Amino acid sequence: MSTPNPTASHTISVLVSNKPGVLVRVALVFARRGYNIDSLVVSPQQDSDFSRMTITCSGDPGTLDQIIKQLFKLVDVVRAIDHTGDQVIEKELALVKVKCPPENRTQVLQIVEHFKGVTVDFGSESLILQMAGGSDKIDHVLGLLAPYGVVEMVRSGKILMARGASAT
Amino acid sequence: MDKKIPTGAEVIIQCLIREGVEYVFGYPGGAAIPLFDALVDAPQIKLVLVRHEQGATHMADGYARATGKPGVVLVTSGPGATNTVTGILTAQMDSAPLIVLCGQTISPMLGKDAFQEADVTGITYPVVKHSYLVKKTNDLPRIMKEAFHIATTGRPGPVLLDLPKDVTGGPCAAPMVDSVDLPGYEIPGVPDRADLQKAAALIAKSRKPLLYIGQGAVISGAGKAVAQLAEKLNAPVVNTLLGKGAMPEDHALHLGMLGMHGTAYANKAVMNCDLIFSIGARWDDRIIGKLSEFCPNATKIHLDIDPAEFGKIIQPDVSLVGDARRGVEALLPLVRKLDSADWVKECAAWRKQYPLRYGKQGGLKAQMVLDELDKLTRGKAIVTTDVGQHQMWAAQFIRSTFNRSWISSGGAGTMGFGFPAAIGAQLGVPDTPVWAIVGDGGFQMTLCELATAALQKVPLKILIINNNYLGMVRQWQELFFDNRYSGVDMVGNPDFVKLAEAYGVKAWRIRRNGDVKRILKQAMAYNDGPCLIDAEVVKEDNVFPMVPAGAGYKDMLIERPKQKMAKPTGST
Numbered sequence: 001m002s003t004p005n006p007t008a009s010h011t012i013s014v015l016v017s018n019k020p021g022v023l024v025r026v027a028l029v030f031a032r033r034g035y036n037i038d039s040l041v042v043s044p045q046q047d048s049d050f051s052r053m054t055i056t057c058s059g060d061p062g063t064l065d066q067i068i069k070q071l072f073k074l075v076d077v078v079r080a081i082d083h084t085g086d087q088v089i090e091k092e093l094a095l096v097k098v099k100c101p102p103e104n105r106t107q108v109l110q111i112v113e114h115f116k117g118v119t120v121d122f123g124s125e126s127l128i129l130q131m132a133g134g135s136d137k138i139d140h141v142l143g144l145l146a147p148y149g150v151v152e153m154v155r156s157g158k159i160l161m162a163r164g165a166s167a168t
Numbered sequence: 169m170d171k172k173i174p175t176g177a178e179v180i181i182q183c184l185i186r187e188g189v190e191y192v193f194g195y196p197g198g199a200a201i202p203l204f205d206a207l208v209d210a211p212q213i214k215l216v217l218v219r220h221e222q223g224a225t226h227m228a229d230g231y232a233r234a235t236g237k238p239g240v241v242l243v244t245s246g247p248g249a250t251n252t253v254t255g256i257l258t259a260q261m262d263s264a265p266l267i268v269l270c271g272q273t274i275s276p277m278l279g280k281d282a283f284q285e286a287d288v289t290g291i292t293y294p295v296v297k298h299s300y301l302v303k304k305t306n307d308l309p310r311i312m313k314e315a316f317h318i319a320t321t322g323r324p325g326p327v328l329l330d331l332p333k334d335v336t337g338g339p340c341a342a343p344m345v346d347s348v349d350l351p352g353y354e355i356p357g358v359p360d361r362a363d364l365q366k367a368a369a370l371i372a373k374s375r376k377p378l379l380y381i382g383q384g385a386v387i388s389g390a391g392k393a394v395a396q397l398a399e400k401l402n403a404p405v406v407n408t409l410l411g412k413g414a415m416p417e418d419h420a421l422h423l424g425m426l427g428m429h430g431t432a433y434a435n436k437a438v439m440n441c442d443l444i445f446s447i448g449a450r451w452d453d454r455i456i457g458k459l460s461e462f463c464p465n466a467t468k469i470h471l472d473i474d475p476a477e478f479g480k481i482i483q484p485d486v487s488l489v490g491d492a493r494r495g496v497e498a499l500l501p502l503v504r505k506l507d508s509a510d511w512v513k514e515c516a517a518w519r520k521q522y523p524l525r526y527g528k529q530g531g532l533k534a535q536m537v538l539d540e541l542d543k544l545t546r547g548k549a550i551v552t553t554d555v556g557q558h559q560m561w562a563a564q565f566i567r568s569t570f571n572r573s574w575i576s577s578g579g580a581g582t583m584g585f586g587f588p589a590a591i592g593a594q595l596g597v598p599d600t601p602v603w604a605i606v607g608d609g610g611f612q613m614t615l616c617e618l619a620t621a622a623l624q625k626v627p628l629k630i631l632i633i634n635n636n637y638l639g640m641v642r643q644w645q646e647l648f649f650d651n652r653y654s655g656v657d658m659v660g661n662p663d664f665v666k667l668a669e670a671y672g673v674k675a676w677r678i679r680r681n682g683d684v685k686r687i688l689k690q691a692m693a694y695n696d697g698p699c700l701i702d703a704e705v706v707k708e709d710n711v712f713p714m715v716p717a718g719a720g721y722k723d724m725l726i727e728r729p730k731q732k733m734a735k736p737t738g739s740t
């Protein structure tokens with residue numbers, strides 16, 4: 001609603017010192033400038049003093065440059081990089097509970113198999129499927145499963161890593 | 169006697185002593201008692217007991233701006249802490265180094281709506297440079313070291329410590345800390361050489377250069393280098409409200425303040441320059457007016473220690489990341505005298521053609537009082553101001569001639585700032601006369617600190633420019649809202665002379681032009697403590713020149729417009 005147009009989607013990787021409150025400080029930078037955070041993944045680093053935040057967000061592209069600079073200005077932020085357009089590996093994980101009475105099972109399982117998903121729970125009336133990969137692929141699979149009835153869905157949010165020698 | 173393990177509060181006070189803190193501006197309460205208790209054994213630190221926590225923050229801020237050293241505030245939890253928010257915002261907007269120590273409920277009660285609990289860390293996130301909710305007493309030495317380091321380096325700002333009472337009351341076995349490890353915190357120094365060369369190349373092409381200096385020039389002490397640069401290039405200089413004093417305003421190349429209420433000649437120079445070089449200024453909306461019309465054809469160079477300022481408002485042709493003084497010093501050898509003699513003459517002609525002026529007839533004029541004050545103090549005093557018309561008139565008529573001699577709330581425009589800031593400034597710089605120029609409205613927001621000033625016996629002089637109005641708002645209503653006055657009449661003002669006397673503060677009233685010089689001189693000669701002058705000036709006068717908010721410089725009003733004005737489009 002409050003997001004200005006056009007609303008390009010961006011993926012930002014933020015390396016932070018693992019200090020209390022850092023998540024709030026980061027979130028405030030986005031909220032103040034009318035940016036929607038679409039997904040946010042926080043994960044520990046090998047060195048437990050640091051954490052990695054992978055943030056997908058959308059809003060006015062002109063504002064993004066300010067957001068990155070304001071993030072970098074935070075004392076607890078070591079690095080903030082917008083990876084939009086970079087050479088990166090992007091992945092996401094989804095768990096999908098699909099209605100699946102015996103008569104639909106074969107078709108649903110074919111879809112899962114085709115997209116290299118895994119069936120992680122097998123009930124008499126529903127299945128839980130685990131799909132991993134690019135966000136586009138997951139969107140696509142969800143579209144294919146929709147006619148069967150998606151009961152619940154949880155997505156991990158996108159994580160990414162820069163290819164080759166580039167830092168994330 | 170065995171060496172007993174100190175409490176967290178004792179360690180905090182030891183850290184203050186190690187950092188060279190002279191004054192703590194504070195107000196006690198249950199959650200802060202351990203800290204006040206530890207102060208009893210620290211005679212090196214003088215506690216200034218204020219009358220309201222907002223006053224404490226502005227005093228610490230005034231102290232910081234006058235001395236360049238961090239100002240320290242100590243308050244209790246809940247309402248004590250929330251009363252500091254305005255002062256923290258004020259310091260943050262103007263890059264003043266503050267350490268704000270807030271008591272807090274005991275840590276097991278956090279988040280349980282304990283008595284006088286407020287999530288002050290949460291409340292202040294948007295207005296601090298950094299903050300800490302301290303959970304372990306042993307973290308205190310490290311956090312105190314980091315807090316001072318962060319508050320005072322780079323672009324300075326307020327740092328808040330939220331201190332649960334069990335943390336300040338508990339034993340602290342951790343040793344003192346002498347260095348910091350902050351991987352996410354960088355302090356720019358000298359700008360990149362290649363960028364400096366790019367800037368020098370652009371400057372070399374300019375025939376109508378203009379240096380535009382702000383608070384960063386004050387903080388870094390860039391004035392001498394800026395004057396050298398101006399002289400070497402033969403380039404005029406303008407300063408922002410906060411940049412006053414960085415380079416003496418009586419310098420031949422100095423055109424005074426630019427912006428909304430800048431001098432007409434400074435603003436003419438801005439409109440006509442072919443290159444504008446910002447030194448520690450941030451292209452604030454009070455400077456820019458209408459963005460699309462602000463020096464559209466001038467080359468823009470931006471020197472700032474905070475990289476987030478580049479491209480925030482304008483996209484510079486070259487950005488120089490670094491300290492203002494060190495940046496200008498590094499640029500000096502790369503530039504030569506410019507072919508700018510005609511331009512300097514043109515600026516001088518504007519100075520003659522559009523001088524600051526005010527009507528000499530029709531009652532006591534604020535401008536006249538301030539003009540006289542400038543003549544008497546001759547640039548030797550520190551001047552603090554409050555916010556409103558008097559602030560702008562003071563900025564125009566008081567020429568600031570030395571660094572840190574002008575203290576005013578610019579970014580936040582906080583009414584109530586001027587008087588307590590003067591107390592802090594006078595404590596920090598006891599041998600320089602300090603004048604607080606305040607409005608009748610704003611003074612009443614923090615006048616309870618008359619008690620503090622009297623107790624501290626600071627010989628500061630309060631000059632109330634009393635127009636019986638919230639003058640600046642009244643001016644906007646007169647010019648842009650059809651004279652429909654709403655909520656601006658200060659009917660009910662006290663007798664400020666009697667009020668001062670009730671606090672034991674010497675006071676005078678100025679009513680007539682003939683009184684001005686005599687009473688100003690009497691105040692200058694009075695040194696037994698604070699004194700106050702209530703100058704009853706004409707009620708309905710306006711500050712000109714004026715670039716209406718959001719308008720372009722070409723729409724600058726040099727005097728009262730005959731025609732009806734549209735409502736301004738710019739911020740506030």
Ligand SMILES: Cc1ncc(C[n+]2csc(CCOP(=O)(O)OP(=O)(O)O)c2C)c(N)n1
Binds near residue numbers: 639
């Ligand atoms: C805390 C606060 N509240 C409101 C304002 C809005 N404001 C700006 S100037 C002004 C009038 C100030 O009146 P006074 O102190 O008498 O000074 P004058 O303009 O008359 O010189 C007001 C209300 C403000 N800047 N700060």
Ligand SMILES: [Mg+2]
Binds near residue numbers: 607608639
């Ligand atoms: Mg007034």
